[in-house]
Amino acid sequence: MKQMIIEGNNTLTGKIKIGGAKNSAVALIPASILASGISQIDNVPNISDRDALIDILNILNCNVDIKGDQLKIDTTNLRNTSIDEKYSKKLRASYYFMGALLGKEKYVEMCIPGGCNIGARPIDIHIDGFKALGAKVKIENNKYILQADKLIGTDIYLRFQSVGATINLMFASVLAEGKTVIHNAAKEAEIENIANFLISMGANIEGAGTDKIIITGVKELYGGKITVLPDRIEAGTYIILGALVGKNLCINNIIPKHIESLTSKLIDMDSDITINEDNIVISKVDHLKPTNIKTLVYPGFPTDIGQPMSVLLTQANGTSLFEETIWENRMGHVPSLNKMGANITVKNMSAMIIGPSKLHGCEVIATDLRGGAALVLAGLTATGTTIVNDVEHILRGYENIETKLRNVGAKIEIKEI
Ligand code: EPZ
Numbered sequence: 001m002k003q004m005i006i007e008g009n010n011t012l013t014g015k016i017k018i019g020g021a022k023n024s025a026v027a028l029i030p031a032s033i034l035a036s037g038i039s040q041i042d043n044v045p046n047i048s049d050r051d052a053l054i055d056i057l058n059i060l061n062c063n064v065d066i067k068g069d070q071l072k073i074d075t076t077n078l079r080n081t082s083i084d085e086k087y088s089k090k091l092r093a094s095y096y097f098m099g100a101l102l103g104k105e106k107y108v109e110m111c112i113p114g115g116c117n118i119g120a121r122p123i124d125i126h127i128d129g130f131k132a133l134g135a136k137v138k139i140e141n142n143k144y145i146l147q148a149d150k151l152i153g154t155d156i157y158l159r160f161q162s163v164g165a166t167i168n169l170m171f172a173s174v175l176a177e178g179k180t181v182i183h184n185a186a187k188e189a190e191i192e193n194i195a196n197f198l199i200s201m202g203a204n205i206e207g208a209g210t211d212k213i214i215i216t217g218v219k220e221l222y223g224g225k226i227t228v229l230p231d232r233i234e235a236g237t238y239i240i241l242g243a244l245v246g247k248n249l250c251i252n253n254i255i256p257k258h259i260e261s262l263t264s265k266l267i268d269m270d271s272d273i274t275i276n277e278d279n280i281v282i283s284k285v286d287h288l289k290p291t292n293i294k295t296l297v298y299p300g301f302p303t304d305i306g307q308p309m310s311v312l313l314t315q316a317n318g319t320s321l322f323e324e325t326i327w328e329n330r331m332g333h334v335p336s337l338n339k340m341g342a343n344i345t346v347k348n349m350s351a352m353i354i355g356p357s358k359l360h361g362c363e364v365i366a367t368d369l370r371g372g373a374a375l376v377l378a379g380l381t382a383t384g385t386t387i388v389n390d391v392e393h394i395l396r397g398y399e400n401i402e403t404k405l406r407n408v409g410a411k412i413e414i415k416e417i
Helices: 022-034 048-059 092-105 124-132 163-173 189-200 232-245 256-268 303-313 334-339 369-381 401-406
Strands: 002-007 012-017 038-042 063-067 070-074 107-111 136-140 143-147 155-157 179-183 204-206 212-216 225-227 246-252 272-275 279-283 292-294 318-323 343-347 350-355 363-365 385-389 411-416
Touching: 002 369, 012 232, 012 401, 022 038, 022 048, 022 070, 022 092, 022 163, 022 189, 022 232, 048 063, 048 092, 092 107, 092 124, 092 143, 092 163, 124 136, 124 155, 124 163, 163 179, 163 189, 163 212, 189 204, 189 225, 232 246, 232 256, 232 272, 232 279, 232 303, 232 369, 256 272, 256 279, 256 303, 292 303, 303 318, 303 334, 303 350, 303 369, 334 343, 334 363, 334 369, 363 369, 369 385, 369 401, 401 411
Parallel strands: 012 246, 038 225, 155 179, 292 318, 363 385
Antiparallel strands: 002 385, 002 411, 038 070, 063 070, 107 143, 136 143, 179 212, 204 212, 246 279, 272 279, 318 350, 343 350
C-alpha cells in the first residue's frame, strides 16, 4: 500500500505540463486490436491504468513496445482468449475489450469490469447496443460471453449519453456490415480522438463529437496512428490547485476550450486567471466568491472535476452548492475534508459547502481517483502535515503526480507502507 505525505500551505509557482488524457488512452489501447498490424499511440500517460490494459493485450498475445510516452502495439498474432477477473477487475476500461473483440473476432469472454467506487456502474446500454448489432449475450459465473455470426449495422438510440457505451459501440460497428447510427451519443472530446484513431486505421466514421455518429462498416482495418489529446481532467485539477495555492502557476500543453465549463466558473468566482492559447496561468486571490456547480455531460461541468472543485469551494467566502448528477457516490471524500476542517453537509448527491474554512493536516483516506485528488489539493492548502492513504487510486489517473507537484514547490512524498 502507498501513502502520500504532504506538508501543506506552500505557495506553488512554475509550470505543470499536462499529459495525454487517461479516458482517451484507456480506449485507444484496446482499440488497437481492431487493426491487423502495428498501431502507434503517442502521448500515452504513464499511469497504472495503462499498465493494466497492456497486461490484457499481452494475454491476447499482442506485442506492446513502450518507448517513453509512445506505444507500438502489434496485433499480428492476436489470440482471442478469456479475460479473467484478475485483469478485468483492475479497471473500468477493461470493458473496451468487449466492443473491440466483438468487432474484430465476433466472440468475447470477459469477466465483469472494475473501476472506482463512485456508483453502481451498470453496462446495460453497451449490452443493448451489442445486441442491436446482432450479438448474443450471456452471463455465466460473472463472465460475459458475447457471440455473433455476423454484426449488421443499425440505428441505436442510447437512453443516456454514456461515454463508454458510445465508444464501445463505435468499436463493435466499424467492421460490421452496413451503416450504424448512434443517436444521443456522448460528445466528449475524447470520443473524437478515438474516432480519429479508428479513421487512421481505415474506418468510416462521421459525426464523432456530436450526438449523432454514423459508422459505415469496412471489411478490414490496418495499423493506425494517433496522439492522445491533453487530459482536461488532470488540467482542471491543477488549475484548481493554482486557485488554492498558486502564484502564477502555469498549466500548459492544454486545450482551454475543453475546460471552459471550469474556467467560466473560476472567472465568476473572481479568481486571478489568464487563459492563453495552450496554457492557463492562475494565482490564489484573497476573496473568492462562492458559486454553485452542477455536473453534467460534456460540454457541461465534468463530473470528474466536481470533487477537486469542492475543495476550492471550501475557501470561497460564503455558501456554495455542489450537485452531482452522473454518479450516485461522488461524496466519498467529504468526511475526510470535514476532518481537515471543512464545513460540508451532504444530502443525497448534493453538498452544501460553507466557506472559508481553515484546513489543517491530518490522516485521510482516498476512496476513489478524483476524491483522492481532491484530498491532495486539500493537503497542499492545509497547514501542517496531511497523510493520504490508499494513494493507488490516485496513481491510476495522475501521471507522475509526485514529480509534477514537487517541481512547482510542493513538499510531497509517496511512501510504500
Ligand atoms: C467515463 O465513464 C469515464 N471513465 C469516467 O471517468 C467519467 O466520470 C464518465 O465517463 C462520465 O464523464 C472512462 O472513460 C474510463 P458513462 P463511463 O457510461 O464511460 C450510467 C474518472 O474519474 N450508465 O458515461 O463508465 C452510469 O451509471 C472516471 O476518470 C448506465 O446506466 O461513464 C452513469 O450514471 C470515473 N448504463 C452514467 O450513465 C450503462 O450501460 C454515465 O456513465 C452505462 C452508463
